Amino acid sequence: MIVRRVRYEIVSRAIGPILVSTERWRRRLRDRKGGRAKAPFGPPLESTRKLKELTTLHYLTGRFADGAVPVAWVTSGFPVEVLRTLGFHTVYPENHGAICSVKRMVPVLSGAVEREGYSRDLCGYARADLGSVATGNTPVGRLPKPDLLCCCTNICQTVLYWYRALAVHFRVPLVVIDTPFVYGEARPHLLAYIADQLRELAEIAERVAGRKVDRATLAGTMRLAREGTSLWDECLRAGRARPSPWTGFDSFFHLAPIVAMRGTRECNAYYRMLRDELNDRVARGVGGIADERVRLLWDNLPIWFHLRDLSTVLARNGFNVVCATYTNAWAEAGAMLDPADPEGSSARAYLHVLLNRDLPHKLSVMKRLCREYGAAGAIFHSDRSCKPYSIGQIDLMGRLAAEEGVRGLLLEADHADPRAWSEAQAYNRLHAFMELFR
Amino acid sequence: MISARKIQGRKTVAVLPVHYPRELFTAMDIRTVELWGPPGPPRGPDAGRIQTYACAIVRNALAFLASGGADAVDAVLFPHTCDSIQGLATLAPDFGGWEKPALRYLHPKGEDRPAARAFVRAELVHLADRLAELTGSPLEIPRLAAAIGLHAKIDRLRGALLSRRAFLGMGDPALYRLLRRGEFLGPEDHLAELADAARGLGEERMQRGIPLMVTGYVPEPMTLFDSLEAAGAFIAADDYAAVGRRVPAAPPAVGGDPLDTLAAKAFAMPPCPTRGGDQDARMEYLASLYRHSGAAGLIVHVQKFCEPELFDFPAIRRRFARIGAPLLYLEGELENSLSGQVITRLEAFVEMVDAGRMSP
Numbered sequence: 001m002i003v004r005r006v007r008y009e010i011v012s013r014a015i016g017p018i019l020v021s022t023e024r025w026r027r028r029l030r031d032r033k034g035g036r037a038k039a040p041f042g043p044p045l046e047s048t049r050k051l052k053e054l055t056t057l058h059y060l061t062g063r064f065a066d067g068a069v070p071v072a073w074v075t076s077g078f079p080v081e082v083l084r085t086l087g088f089h090t091v092y093p094e095n096h097g098a099i100c101s102v103k104r105m106v107p108v109l110s111g112a113v114e115r116e117g118y119s120r121d122l123c124g125y126a127r128a129d130l131g132s133v134a135t136g137n138t139p140v141g142r143l144p145k146p147d148l149l150c151c152c153t154n155i156c157q158t159v160l161y162w163y164r165a166l167a168v169h170f171r172v173p174l175v176v177i178d179t180p181f182v183y184g185e186a187r188p189h190l191l192a193y194i195a196d197q198l199r200e201l202a203e204i205a206e207r208v209a210g211r212k213v214d215r216a217t218l219a220g221t222m223r224l225a226r227e228g229t230s231l232w233d234e235c236l237r238a239g240r241a242r243p244s245p246w247t248g249f250d251s252f253f254h255l256a257p258i259v260a261m262r263g264t265r266e267c268n269a270y271y272r273m274l275r276d277e278l279n280d281r282v283a284r285g286v287g288g289i290a291d292e293r294v295r296l297l298w299d300n301l302p303i304w305f306h307l308r309d310l311s312t313v314l315a316r317n318g319f320n321v322v323c324a325t326y327t328n329a330w331a332e333a334g335a336m337l338d339p340a341d342p343e344g345s346s347a348r349a350y351l352h353v354l355l356n357r358d359l360p361h362k363l364s365v366m367k368r369l370c371r372e373y374g375a376a377g378a379i380f381h382s383d384r385s386c387k388p389y390s391i392g393q394i395d396l397m398g399r400l401a402a403e404e405g406v407r408g409l410l411l412e413a414d415h416a417d418p419r420a421w422s423e424a425q426a427y428n429r430l431h432a433f434m435e436l437f438r
Numbered sequence: 439m440i441s442a443r444k445i446q447g448r449k450t451v452a453v454l455p456v457h458y459p460r461e462l463f464t465a466m467d468i469r470t471v472e473l474w475g476p477p478g479p480p481r482g483p484d485a486g487r488i489q490t491y492a493c494a495i496v497r498n499a500l501a502f503l504a505s506g507g508a509d510a511v512d513a514v515l516f517p518h519t520c521d522s523i524q525g526l527a528t529l530a531p532d533f534g535g536w537e538k539p540a541l542r543y544l545h546p547k548g549e550d551r552p553a554a555r556a557f558v559r560a561e562l563v564h565l566a567d568r569l570a571e572l573t574g575s576p577l578e579i580p581r582l583a584a585a586i587g588l589h590a591k592i593d594r595l596r597g598a599l600l601s602r603r604a605f606l607g608m609g610d611p612a613l614y615r616l617l618r619r620g621e622f623l624g625p626e627d628h629l630a631e632l633a634d635a636a637r638g639l640g641e642e643r644m645q646r647g648i649p650l651m652v653t654g655y656v657p658e659p660m661t662l663f664d665s666l667e668a669a670g671a672f673i674a675a676d677d678y679a680a681v682g683r684r685v686p687a688a689p690p691a692v693g694g695d696p697l698d699t700l701a702a703k704a705f706a707m708p709p710c711p712t713r714g715g716d717q718d719a720r721m722e723y724l725a726s727l728y729r730h731s732g733a734a735g736l737i738v739h740v741q742k743f744c745e746p747e748l749f750d751f752p753a754i755r756r757r758f759a760r761i762g763a764p765l766l767y768l769e770g771e772l773e774n775s776l777s778g779q780v781i782t783r784l785e786a787f788v789e790m791v792d793a794g795r796m797s798p
Contacts, residue, residue: 122748167717168753192560358532359533388525
């Protein structure tokens with residue numbers, strides 16, 4: 001334990017940062033030899049380098065985490081502040097699933113568990129993660145084994161079924177924060193239910209970590225989480241400028257720290273840097289794409305494995321995704337966190353996330369985003385892998401057109417698995433959609 | 439049928455799958471009619487408002503509600519079963535398809551724990567308040583106690599018919615029709631029919647075919663049982679969400695606060711993935727059900743795109759492979775009848791199980 005802890009600390013504080021900075025120099029040298037073609041995009045964001053370093057360090061440290069510090073595998077909408085306070089290293093299988101998808105590894109990983117009987121109709125993140133667990137195959141080197149599994153149903157109930165399977169595999173405790181769906185505003189007994197569960201979570205996490213939650217540290221973590229959320233919101237709001245200083249596709253990648261490192265100083269420092277860079281670009285009139293003519297809203301998760309091609313096709317035609325319900329979801333609810341009332345405010349914040357609320361709320365968010373960001377069109381990614389996000393999209397598209405004049409396109413794909421992607425069909429529909437704006 | 443209830447002056451509520459507190463409705467003199475789809479092609483164009491990769495239960499239900507199929511009822515209850523039904527619970531009432539009151543029952547996910555029990559109790563009170571708005575009369579606790587007693591009798595009889603299946607001289611098609619009549623009959627009428635059937639339970643084994651166990655969501659199409667019967671098999675153990683999983687494994691003690699009893703019942707049911715309990719516990723339950731029923735093979739019969747069921751299938755397959763149980767996986771989409779291919783697969787499975795029993 002002590003040896004592992006020392007190794008973990010050395011990697012996270014010394015070796016990791018050295019490796020990352022060495023990589024930074026190598027990249028600079030490579031870029032000097034010949035920069036990549038920029039058109040149809042604006043100049044790349046400097047912060048992207050820092051993002052890569054942050055992510056690399058997070059996963060590098062993670063390789064040495066188990067046996068050194070308590071490790072929790074956590075869903076993206078989980079109230080993570082208690083875990084941070086207790087010194088858990090957190091792993092986000094959804095974030096890892098996105099990396100697997102970008103690296104186009106999902107068919108192989110999923111294939112491994114499809115042979116065990118998992119259906120291809122299930123969530124692509126879940127299949128990628130379970131496949132990675134089954135084969136030990138991962139693009140990030142190694143994922144530490146969990147001491148605790150933490151699952152919150154505020155993004156979907158799929159995570160519950162997925163984590164039940166992980167609990168059987170790893171034979172470690174599973175904590176479920178069950179967040180009943182909110183129609184309108186949450187009734188008091190829903191809030192009481194979540195607050196009760198948060199207290200249960202604290203007890204279990206304390207047992208696993210072997211220490212007690214320090215209330216002052218918890219308040220500090222809550223403050224950091226709220227501040228991080230607010231900084232992320234400021235970054236997104238920079239996209240209101242014309243031209244938008246970045247694209248929605250950029251923002252999908254830059255979402256990683258607020259999902260996986262929420263409540264840490266590193267996360268907030270990163271978003272301060274990104275915000276400043278974006279605001280500087282706004283001041284200088286630098287856009288995320290070279291010639292921004294039509295601004296769009298994106299609904300649902302990204303198509304991770306095809307983001308680059310899709311963004312290129314849109315940018316070549318002067319289309320920029322300037323806002324997204326997905327990235328906005330992490331900017332909204334965190335503002336409700338209150339360090340003075342950790343359980344009560346967490347209950348409210350984590351219950352009121354976009355995916356846990358009814359369709360009229362989602363429509364009102366979409367309308368607001370379209371107005372504030374000047375989006376004239378919307379791409380609805382009809383995601384075979386994500387039923388809670390996708391059911392209702394057909395009506396939402398109709399309402400947004402009828403009530404706001406925002407024209408929509410339904411684009412069927414999968415957020416993780418390229419086998420559900422029909423390129424010719426999708427681009428045919430996309431080009432027809434773009435013609436509407438000529 | 440719904441119109442007949444209305445003539446009797448009773449309010450009627452259509453209920454989507456799967457778990458809900460029927461006792462509460464009985465106590466408030468409200469009839470329930472369950473809406474499992476309905477099966478067959480969608481009745482009306484509104485199914486197109488939900489993508490085809492969502493299950494047929496929700497697509498058909500939206501089409502049915504929007505085309506006026508349930509206009510005779512006074513409200514619809516959407517239990518908090520899965521992401522898709524949850525989505526329907528806001529889509530139909532909020533964006534068109536259902537204009538009358540929409541009720542929701544948010545049952546908790548995960549293990550039995552104090553927070554969950556308190557939540558169920560609060561949800562029951564909330565639902566009772568909504569039903570009182572519908573009927574104009576508040577819930578009377580003594581009537582709830584009586585309803586709990588009535589449904590306990592129904593549960594006992596359903597449990598007896600299922601667990602002592604081999605000793606009942608009634609074929610599966612008739613038995614399942616009887617059991618599923620509980621989805622729309624008044625509880626007193628259903629109880630009378632069950633009691634009548636239970637009189638046929640003897641000490642002598644009546645079923646001579648190949649005993650099989652079935653697990654899945656809903657037994658549709660019902661011609662499945664005709665095909666199995668024709669192939670020489672019968673269902674010795676049932677774990678359908680619509681049937682066996684709604685009979686309490688260990689009924690809670692009656693007495694005390696009826697709302698507490700009803701809240702306790704939610705955790706006394708057999709493990710169901712839609713409730714999200716421990717997967718090991720469910721596998722243990724299924725293996726035990728299989729062993730005690732003397733079944734010789736397992737049919738896993740699931741709805742396409744049904745995440746709760748699909749996520750458990752690999753664990754079921756692993757567990758039953760360890761037992762050495764033959765397993766047949768059937769995936770359907772609420773068809774009206776089985777295809778010839780599926781019937782052939784069923785026949786082949788029964789033959790294979792039979793051959794396995796004969797071999798030394």
